[in-house]
C-alpha cells in the first residue's frame with residue numbers, strides 16, 4: 618500500500634513554525650506583512666485569496682488585502698505595485714494570477730521588488746533559483762520538495778520526471794530536483810511516449826492540469842508521486858476536486874500525495890514562510906524557516 622503524504626498536517630506544522638518565528642521577531646519590533654492583490658472577481662481566486670488572508674493573520678502577520686475591479690488598467694495596477702514596493706509595512710507582495718486579459722502579467726511580475734516577491738516569479742528570483750544563489754523560491758515547488766523530503770532520504774542520482782513546463786511549477790520544481798542531483802527530465806503535452814518516460818522515474822511530479830492523466834501502469838513500483846493538479850470535475854453528478862494522477866491505481870507506489878490535502882495546503886504555508894523570509898532578508902537578518910524545512 619502506498620503511503621499517503623499528509624499535506625494538510627505537514628502544512629499545519631510549517632505554519633506553526635512560521636508562527637513561532639513571528640513571535641520571536643515581534644520581540645524585535647518586527648511584524649511581517651503580506652499584501653495580496655486580486656484584480657477582478659474570478660470565484661476560484663476569491664477562495665484562494667480568502668485562505669491566504671486568514672492564514673496570514675493566524676500566523677500573527679499583517680495582511681493587506683487589495684481587491685481591484687476587473688476594469689483596472691495595466692497602468693493603474695503598475696502604479697499600485699509601485700506603491701506596495703515603497704510601503705515599508707509590506708514585506709511580501711502577491712498579485713493573484715490569472716490577471717484579466719487586458720493586463721500583461723509579465724510586466725506586472727517584473728514590477729514587483731524582487732526582495733518582496735514572495736511568489737518567486739520575478740526574473741531576478743527565477744535567475745537566482747537557476748544559479749542556486751538564494752532568492753525567493755516559488756511556493757508550490759517549495760511545497761512539493763518539503764513533501765518529497767518526507768518520503769526520500771537521498772535524492773542523489775534518482776531519476777525524476779516532471780510533467781508540465783510552466784513557470785509556476787514545472788520549471789522551478791525541475792531546478793530544485795536538479796539542485797539535489799536528481800537526473801531530471803521535463804516532459805509536457807507534446808512529449809512522445811510520455812508513459813514510457815514516466816515509467817523510468819523514481820520521482821514523478823505531475824503539474825499538467827489534466828485530470829487523471831497519470832495512470833497506475835505509468836508508475837514504477839516504489840516510485841514517489843507528487844500530484845500538483847487541482848481539477849474541478851463532475852463525478853456521479855457531484856462536483857469534486859481530483860488531481861492529475863489516478864490515486865486508486867497507485868498502490869504499488871512508495872508514496873503519493875492526495876488531492877485535495879496534498880500540495881495545495883503546502884502552497885499557502887510556503888507563502889507564509891516566504892513572507893517571513895522576505896521580512897528577515899530585507900532587514901539583513903539571517904535566513905528563516907526555509908533552511909530548516911528544506912535543508
Ligand SMILES: Nc1nc(=O)c2c([nH]1)NC[C@@H]1CN(c3ccc(C(=O)N[C@@H](CCC(=O)O)C(=O)O)cc3)C=[N+]21
Nearest residue numbers: 665711712713714715736877878879880881882884885
Ligand atoms: N500569484 C499567485 N500565486 C499563487 O500561489 C497562486 C496564484 N497566483 N493563483 C492561483 C494558484 C492556485 N493556488 C493554490 C493555493 C492553495 C490551494 C489549496 O489550498 N488547495 C487545497 C484546497 C483545494 C480546494 O478546495 O480548492 C487542497 O489542495 O487541499 C490550491 C491552489 C495558488 N495560486
Ligand SMILES: [Mg+2]
Nearest residue numbers: 878879880881
Ligand atoms: Mg492538494
